Amino acid sequence: MKAIVRVAQLLLLCLLSVAGPARAELTIQITKGVEGALPIAIVPFGGNAGAPDDIAAIVTADLKRSGRFAPLAPSQFIDRPTEFGQINFGNWRSLQVNHVAVGSVRAGGNGYTVQFQLADVFQGGQVMAYSFDVRANELRRLAHHIADLIYEKLTGEKGAFATRIAYITAAPGGRSYALVVADSDGYNPQTVLRSAQPIMSPAWSPDGTRLAYVTFENRTSQIVVQDVYSGARQTISASPGINGAPTWAPDGRRLAFTLSKDGNPEIYAYDLGGGTLTRLTTSSAIDTEAAWSPDGSSIVFTSDRGGSPQLYRTPASGGSAERISFAGDYNARPAFSPDGKSVALMSRSGGRFAIAVLNLATRQQKTLTEGGMDESPSFAPNGSMIIYATQRGGRGVLAAVSVDGRVQQTLLSQEGDVREPAWAPYTR
Amino acid sequence: MNTLLKSLLIASSLALFAGCSSSGGTAGDGSADGAAGASTYGAGRGSAFGGGAGGTGAGGAAGPAGGYVGGPGASEAQRVVYFDFDSSDIRADSRPVIEAHAQYLVQNPGAAVVLEGHTDERGSREYNIALGERRSTAVRRVMETLGVKSQQMRNVSYGKERPAVAGHDEAAYSQNRRVEIAY
Numbered sequence: 001m002k003a004i005v006r007v008a009q010l011l012l013l014c015l016l017s018v019a020g021p022a023r024a025e026l027t028i029q030i031t032k033g034v035e036g037a038l039p040i041a042i043v044p045f046g047g048n049a050g051a052p053d054d055i056a057a058i059v060t061a062d063l064k065r066s067g068r069f070a071p072l073a074p075s076q077f078i079d080r081p082t083e084f085g086q087i088n089f090g091n092w093r094s095l096q097v098n099h100v101a102v103g104s105v106r107a108g109g110n111g112y113t114v115q116f117q118l119a120d121v122f123q124g125g126q127v128m129a130y131s132f133d134v135r136a137n138e139l140r141r142l143a144h145h146i147a148d149l150i151y152e153k154l155t156g157e158k159g160a161f162a163t164r165i166a167y168i169t170a171a172p173g174g175r176s177y178a179l180v181v182a183d184s185d186g187y188n189p190q191t192v193l194r195s196a197q198p199i200m201s202p203a204w205s206p207d208g209t210r211l212a213y214v215t216f217e218n219r220t221s222q223i224v225v226q227d228v229y230s231g232a233r234q235t236i237s238a239s240p241g242i243n244g245a246p247t248w249a250p251d252g253r254r255l256a257f258t259l260s261k262d263g264n265p266e267i268y269a270y271d272l273g274g275g276t277l278t279r280l281t282t283s284s285a286i287d288t289e290a291a292w293s294p295d296g297s298s299i300v301f302t303s304d305r306g307g308s309p310q311l312y313r314t315p316a317s318g319g320s321a322e323r324i325s326f327a328g329d330y331n332a333r334p335a336f337s338p339d340g341k342s343v344a345l346m347s348r349s350g351g352r353f354a355i356a357v358l359n360l361a362t363r364q365q366k367t368l369t370e371g372g373m374d375e376s377p378s379f380a381p382n383g384s385m386i387i388y389a390t391q392r393g394g395r396g397v398l399a400a401v402s403v404d405g406r407v408q409q410t411l412l413s414q415e416g417d418v419r420e421p422a423w424a425p426y427t428r
Numbered sequence: 429m430n431t432l433l434k435s436l437l438i439a440s441s442l443a444l445f446a447g448c449s450s451s452g453g454t455a456g457d458g459s460a461d462g463a464a465g466a467s468t469y470g471a472g473r474g475s476a477f478g479g480g481a482g483g484t485g486a487g488g489a490a491g492p493a494g495g496y497v498g499g500p501g502a503s504e505a506q507r508v509v510y511f512d513f514d515s516s517d518i519r520a521d522s523r524p525v526i527e528a529h530a531q532y533l534v535q536n537p538g539a540a541v542v543l544e545g546h547t548d549e550r551g552s553r554e555y556n557i558a559l560g561e562r563r564s565t566a567v568r569r570v571m572e573t574l575g576v577k578s579q580q581m582r583n584v585s586y587g588k589e590r591p592a593v594a595g596h597d598e599a600a601y602s603q604n605r606r607v608e609i610a611y
Binding site for chain 1 (some may be wrong): 479542549550551552553554555558559561562572581583584585586587589590591594595
């Protein structure tokens with residue numbers, strides 16, 4: 001029963017209908033691993049040869065890049081069971097893995113029936129067993145879902161592999177820009193908007209169905225909200241001057257963004273239903289890059305009212321703002337963690353921009369990346385990782401770092417610049 | 429109908445600019461911009477900067493001393509105001525560029541410009557949008573003191589999204605910290 005509900009959720013997730021295919025997929029390269037990861041074996045699924053995607057390989061890659069697991073290379077396997085009853089636990093004990101996942105793929109009906117089981121090698125018992133019926137084009141997402149199930153069972157935290165990311169690409173020379181939505185591992189990229197003018201600041205609605213972003217399509221900035229499934233677009237703001245940095249309220253009914261129509265950049269809240277605009281900040285300096293707290297109560301933003309760009313916090317209803325960042329001479333672009341306890345930001349030290357996390361209770365700021373041109377951090381919906389933009393070989397690429405800074409990876413693209421990743425929330 | 433009229437106006441102004449500039453590419457970019465902002469004067473302003481004068485310096489509106497040329501006939505170099513790092517102060521060497529365009533705009537009250545602010549690549553994207561706007565506003569203020577009407581100017585900031593020069597060193601950065609005056 002639970003599995004059936006999950007399949008229904010998967011079907012919903014797969015309805016990305018209007019989008020066009022993007023040219024280049026991203027390839028993940030793990031640049032810094034972690035010790036103490038859980039040893040596990042994901043055995044190639046039986047009958048998978050006829051299926052378009054290798055489920056075990058996808059699950060293995062997901063678990064590996066989380067940094068929490070150390071999947072054993074298939075070349076070391078002694079045997080290749082495809083169901084729980086075939087597992088020779090002695091073999092797996094000798095390979096020193098704690099858990100082994102087995103499964104099978106059978107063609108039938110309109111697609112495939114996928115079964116999988118997770119076993120505890122030392123207890124010799126079954127930990128999980130699932131069966132799914134999916135269409136061929138859902139196999140890849142199902143593999144991410146299986147990785148999520150294993151991740152949650154063995155770490156106690158919800159997985160975030162069957163999620164998506166949005167990002168901006170810029171063709172060499174700035175000739176064209178695109179807003180792309182892809183799986184969290186960079187596969188299945190779908191272009192949802194292409195423009196000859198810059199596209200900026202994508203932000204997911206809390207239900208993961210819409211993206212707010214900034215366009216310059218009419219050579220003036222505008223904030224647009226686009227339904228990711230239907231492609232329907234609505235211009236939210238096209239005031240004189242800046243229309244920038246949209247962020248969603250957790251209720252999905254309001255946006256906060258930056259306008260300079262009153263003379264200098266200030267942050268406003270906008271009610272999507274009623275269209276009312278409420279000004280939240282008042283200073284003669286730059287106020288921008290609002291991030292709405294997950295509990296809805298406050299807004300953290302970037303301001304240079306103290307001389308250098310720093311983070312400030314103000315009630316979501318407006319009022320006085322309190323400075324919250326103090327380390328270094330440049331702290332900007334806050335992004336809330338899903339639990340609301342911290343914000344990721346870009347922080348400059350020694351002329352290098354790095355991704356850092358600021359604990360809002362203790363005000364401790366911890367730098368996670370080595371730095372250079374690191375920017376635009378975004379938390380995974382389970383809070384385990386932060387995806388961000390950086391440069392490799394003079395080109396913009398995406399990278400991810402675990403919140404403890406121990407696991408780092410780069411998502412390489414084939415051409416152009418990739419920037420401004422936004423990790424989608426869990427789809428409800 | 430409206431779209432057709434607009435297309436004709438854009439086409440005619442493009443044709444006029446092509447006749448008045450030695451660098452067709454950049455003039456084309458500038459004119460398309462201007463047409464989008466205020467297409468209604470597109471057909472009438474050609475005479476303001478002379479028939480068929482060749483490119484920079486020679487043609488265009490009569491500029492201030494020093495050979496600076498304002499108006500849509502100005503060369504690309506004479507349509508850009510550069511800034512120091514982390515600054516929106518107008519440098520002394522930029523004054524003649526602004527003055528030349530201000531003179532053109534005062535003499536041609538039907539003309540309009542877009543002041544496009546840009547930054548180098550350092551720092552966050554939206555904060556750079558704000559910095560770029562600071563620069564375009566600084567140019568606008570100087571223009572206003574020189575008599576240009578507010579409604580002749582529109583500000584837009586591209587931040588670091590549209591660098592003039594690729595590259596990740598000060599040589600590139602100094603070319604990217606700029607305001608482009610686009611007709």
